[in-house]
Amino acid sequence: MNDQTGLPPKDHNNPPEAIVMPVLPGEATPEQIERAQKAAVAKTGGGDQELVAFSPDKHAELSAHVAVFCDAAGKWLDIKQVQSAEQSERLTDFVTGARGLFKRVDEARKEAKKPWDDLGQMVQDAYTPLTAKLDKLGKSMKAMQADWLARENARIAKERAEAEAKARAEREAAQKAAQEAAARNDISGQVEAEEALKAAQKAEKQAAKPVKAQAGSATGGGRKMSLRTTKHARVTNKRACFMYFQNDPAVDELLERLATAAVRSGNITEANKALAGVDIYTKEGAA
Secondary structure (H helix, E strand, C coil), X not given: CCCCCCCCCCCCCCCCCCCCCCCCCCCCCHHHHHHHHHHHHHHHCCCCCCCCCCCHHHHHHHHHXXXXXHHHHHHHHHCCCCCCHHHHHHHHHHHHHHHHHHHHHHHHHHHHHHHHHHHHHHHHHHHHHHHHHHHHHHHHHHHHHHHHHHHHHHHHHHHHHHHHHHHHHHHHHHHHHHHHXXXXXXXXXXXXXXXXXXXXXXXXXXXXXXXXXXXXXXXXXXXXXXXXXXCCCCCCXXXXXXXXXXXXXXXXXXXXHHHHHHHHHCCCCCCCHHHXXXXXXXXXXXX
């Protein structure tokens, strides 16, 4: 115990509960590190052939150090507020220590991750050109297919219009023949005209059915292709478009992000903030 302050030494990790002031954590003890390493081995099953992405011992060691800091952080949170300059100074040291440990952990993460990143990049470098070539040729082939399908659709539309016109003419002729047969009391002619009318109406209905060109598969193994129509939007009036979406939360997030960046870069200032439609405020935080 430090007689001058009434506080335990900085490297004391387990202060008695009666002591209100939290302590600054030191390094994890060898016993704590050993326990963490054994726990890591037990978690992985200890298989010699298992693929290990990082050093379990290094990870366990850092985990033990982080656990020490977390325990000490709980002590800090227990006091609710900093009550003195001495506590403030100790808290500064604690935060500094936490930052240092964060840096150690992050450097270990980067060191462990780099070989995998390098291997991953090698995979990307090997396979990306292949997928890029297939993507490009696929787009080229689809463009050719789309051209053919468009021409087929035009041909089908022309044939459909001709069939509709023919069926309509036959229906009108059958209707006229039925009327004329009825006028002269020609029963036989009426029956024949009615049959012709039914056939013409059926042909007219069939001709009116929509038909789309399809590209089949020569082997039967490919999926049929056809022209697909999708809808897209092109902004022609930014102000009107903004007014339409102004209540969307995503718009608020985007505008605040853009405005904050403009304030920090100096493009929006106190002098022109009203023109930009924003207010400039500051937030304080320990750093």
